[in-house]
Amino acid sequence: MHDLNGPSSGPEAVAGPDPVIELEDVEKVFDVRRKTGWMRRERHQVRAVDGITFSVPRGEIVGYIGPNGAGKSTTIKMLTGILNPSAGRIRVDGIDPARERTRLARRIGVVFGQRTTLWWDLPLRDSYELVRRMYRIPDAAYTRNLDACVELLDLGPLLEVPVRQLSLGQRMRGDIAAALLHDPEVLYLDEPTIGLDVVSKSRVRGFLRDFNAERGTTILLTTHDLTDIESLCRRVMVIDHGRVMYDGGLGGLHDTGESERTLVADFARELPPVELPGARLVSADGPRQSFAFPAGASAAPLVAELAAKHPLVDLSIREPAIEEVIARMYGAS
Numbered sequence: 001m002h003d004l005n006g007p008s009s010g011p012e013a014v015a016g017p018d019p020v021i022e023l024e025d026v027e028k029v030f031d032v033r034r035k036t037g038w039m040r041r042e043r044h045q046v047r048a049v050d051g052i053t054f055s056v057p058r059g060e061i062v063g064y065i066g067p068n069g070a071g072k073s074t075t076i077k078m079l080t081g082i083l084n085p086s087a088g089r090i091r092v093d094g095i096d097p098a099r100e101r102t103r104l105a106r107r108i109g110v111v112f113g114q115r116t117t118l119w120w121d122l123p124l125r126d127s128y129e130l131v132r133r134m135y136r137i138p139d140a141a142y143t144r145n146l147d148a149c150v151e152l153l154d155l156g157p158l159l160e161v162p163v164r165q166l167s168l169g170q171r172m173r174g175d176i177a178a179a180l181l182h183d184p185e186v187l188y189l190d191e192p193t194i195g196l197d198v199v200s201k202s203r204v205r206g207f208l209r210d211f212n213a214e215r216g217t218t219i220l221l222t223t224h225d226l227t228d229i230e231s232l233c234r235r236v237m238v239i240d241h242g243r244v245m246y247d248g249g250l251g252g253l254h255d256t257g258e259s260e261r262t263l264v265a266d267f268a269r270e271l272p273p274v275e276l277p278g279a280r281l282v283s284a285d286g287p288r289q290s291f292a293f294p295a296g297a298s299a300a301p302l303v304a305e306l307a308a309k310h311p312l313v314d315l316s317i318r319e320p321a322i323e324e325v326i327a328r329m330y331g332a333s
């Protein structure tokens, strides 16, 4: 039995050496017609993806994040074969998605948090039965996968319930199971926790972590919830204006984002603003003053300076929140 709500032991990727998702200089340009007056239309182009290159080894979970309109969904649509790239080369499990969309469909699973792929009027079990026929899933594999999903996602009590009667969180769990019944090599998740309460979010994350660890399914995760990224991904890609701004570990984000740590000093009494070389005062609230300093710098000399010159009661250091680091990156691009 898997403990889905227990404490997280951190991201568990089982990355192998062979790349399963490969993009080389991929571009997508949309031709858009805009109404500019009575009977007048102007044509212009939107460069949604502007020369993206990356590869994902089998078994890895990668966070694919960026502000609204950055080009995330367009990338995922090209990876599923829904959209043709305007330029560049894409391979998913060795397949060119745009050319062999049907063959690719057997290798990938897709979950869009904003809409369901299930049949609205059918009970979950019947939806799954249709998925089984669509993908011609062998009986043994179907039973094994359905049993695993029912157990891990706690779907047992929901199997006979029509999809329209499910809550958002229940429906999302149902959708994730539907995407995995045919043993896909790659799972694309577009906002899988959007609108869910904290318990449902944690359950979905726990499931994805366990499933990835057990089956080695490669996962590309798009989300605006950075807790999803922190609890699931070792690697994150930040994209903006259709370009990769960052590709690496979560920790490395701090270096690129010029992030700052905060030294919070509680003095014995209220003091005038304290000057601290190497740091800048960001707030003064009664006897408490806070100083920002570069995340890569040591706090020791700052602490020593404060302790030598002022009556200190307490000191603490606040690490930069990942949200702040990423917001700064978005702002800088």
Ligand SMILES: Nc1ncnc2c1ncn2[C@@H]1O[C@H](COP(=O)(O)OP(=O)(O)OP(=O)(O)O)[C@@H](O)[C@H]1O
Pocket: 030, 031, 032, 046, 047, 048, 066, 067, 068, 069, 070, 071, 072, 073, 074, 075
């Ligand atoms: N079919 C389309 N026709 C024209 N422009 C499009 C089309 N699809 C997307 N775009 C444009 O391409 C850009 C990237 O859009 P995309 O949906 O990929 O962004 P996103 O990163 O997924 O954003 P969000 O976080 O809001 O979902 C945007 O400027 C969008 O308006």
